[in-house]
Amino acid sequence: MNLDWISLPDVNEEILQSDKGVSLVAVLDTDKQRKDGSYTIKVRIIHERIYKYYSTKIAVTQEEYEKLSKGSRLNKDLTEKRIVVHQYLKRAYAVICEMNGFSFVEFKERFTQKRSDMKSVYAYYDQYIDVLNSEERIGTRDNYTYSMKKLKEFHGKNSISFETITPTFLRQYEKWILDKGHSKTTVGIYCRPLKKIFNDAIADGIIGNDKNPFGDVKRGKYQAPEGNNTKKALSLDDLKKIIMYVPEPGSPEHYYRDIWVFSYLGNGINMKDLCLLKYKDIDGNHIRFSREKTKNTNRSARPISIALIEMNKRIIERWGRFPRELDKFIFPVLDGKPNEEEVKRKVQQFTKQVNKYMKKIGVKLNIDATITTYYARHSYVTASLRAGVDIHTITENVGHSSLKVIGKYIDSLNEEESVKNANKLLKFD
Known part of the structure; x- marks a missing residue:
């Protein structure tokens, strides 16, 4: 049976093919059946006609895999499995993009080192920063780097979950930034990247939209101040x-x-x-x-x-x-x-x-x-x-x-x- 592969709609295939010479998808490894009759979904990379596979640790039956690959309506269990597969693909894409030239040895070292804790806020930051760096969007990359650094400084820990960041958390974060002598405009500069990170996590199903702390203030959500941003014009x-x-x-x-x-x-x-x-x-x-x-x-x-x-x-x-x-x-x-x-x-x-x-x-x-x-x-x-x-x-x-x-x-x-x-x-x- 020929099964479809799973790919990410937002992966820039042009960059992968022209700059890296790499193909990236997830496939079902039907060569190795588990005792319960299921098979493992693996990330497949093709480079210079060489195939390599990396386990996502997600096991499904062929029938379940067909639902995953065709985007059918999924139950809760399969939805969660698709999220994990997508996370592995995103991590692989980010690692490939940040490499100067692709090699399987370097990829494996970076991929296995960085794929842990993929549901944390900082992991999402790192992932997007890698992509920005690979696309030479230096200014935007620096904005996200500063935003993550400031959040770490406030929170005081090297890991933070999406659930931890609530409207109350963000209001306290804003006060902390202002108390340090920064302007309301600076608060917005630090919070806008975080808002984007949340939107990505929601799109991936990592956290529900009901848990999004950003939104309408009248509904108890947080909205970063815009600041006065006085326009400097001459007469x-x-x-x-x-x-x-x-x-x-x-x-x-x-x-x-x-x-x-x-x-x-x-x-x-x-x-x-x-x-x-x-x-x-x-x-x-x-x-x-x-x-x-x-x-x-x-x-x-x-x-x-x-x-x-x-x-x-x-x-x-x-x-x-x-x-x-x-x-x-x-x-x-x-x-x-x-x-x-x-x-x-x-x-x-x-x-x-x-x-x-x-x-x-x-x-x-x-x-x-x-x-x-x-x-x-x-x-x-x-x-x-x-x-x-x-x-x-x-x-x-x-x-x-x-x-x-x-x-x-x-x-x-x-x-x-x-x-x-x-x-x-x-x-x-």
Whole structure:
């Protein structure tokens, strides 16, 4: 009898096949029948036409296995067995992804070492961090690493079950973070990865949705605070000062001021996306690119289109890399084919330099703000709103996935307007 295999729907087969040359599924080992007539389900890996099997310690009859492999409605016992099989497959996938090059010897060592305690919160963290690392999503990987580290610091133990984390636990966790002097925004940064971990565990059947501590506050659930996240925008007068400012031609101050202006005029493009721009992204009078921040999480997101006005064209002429080959980065920050670690390091260094020189320029121009690259992005949105640009257009131009973020800029403008209106109350002529 030819039996179907069990695979995970979220496994990236392209990465496994192209990067690792590996096939990964779970199968029923019908060669070795147990005394009770059942067979063991095993993880099967194929690499360079070599087959290896690793036990999941789950035993079922052929009839039960057919139900498992076909996704039929399962009783409680089979549901639990499918969860365990999926966990073994996920663990195997994560181990394979984190290996530089696949070998059965290394796989076995890592797989047997790390497959214990697969139902714990930290095991889920480790599993997802491995995948993020393999996909070179360094920023997101670091967010999950910091989130797990902070949770361990609060809990004080090296293992924690999903059942332990309740709404009361999370409220105490929030208070602990705030008492350490962190902001509400920081609470959200630490809790969002944990919420995602819970959703994964619920999807796997490790814990029921009724045990999810995140949700509607009115129903006794926990919701992380969003924080004020004040938008840092400059007034039109201050923006004019920066753009009209004349630095010493060819100086570092000239370069970094131009980069800041390019960001402001370029839909508020952030420094990482700016550094990754290539000449092939230039399409006539536009630059078209996909945001690095969302390219892995929002597959349907449309590319962002920046209108290349004369000032930004001159900035490219002045500072762009020569020769202007299509596959070359426009600005001389990155070279060749840098990995994510190198991109992160160089972009951070570059951003510090932009901030350093913009701070000095702000002092020279008597601008009452410590200008950073964030001001360029926030000023673009605010200036566009002041100019009456449609909110949907602005959302699309900056690459936000929802109008909610832009709404915070509107709130900021409304606060400015409320101050003006309050002052009018004292004008009697």
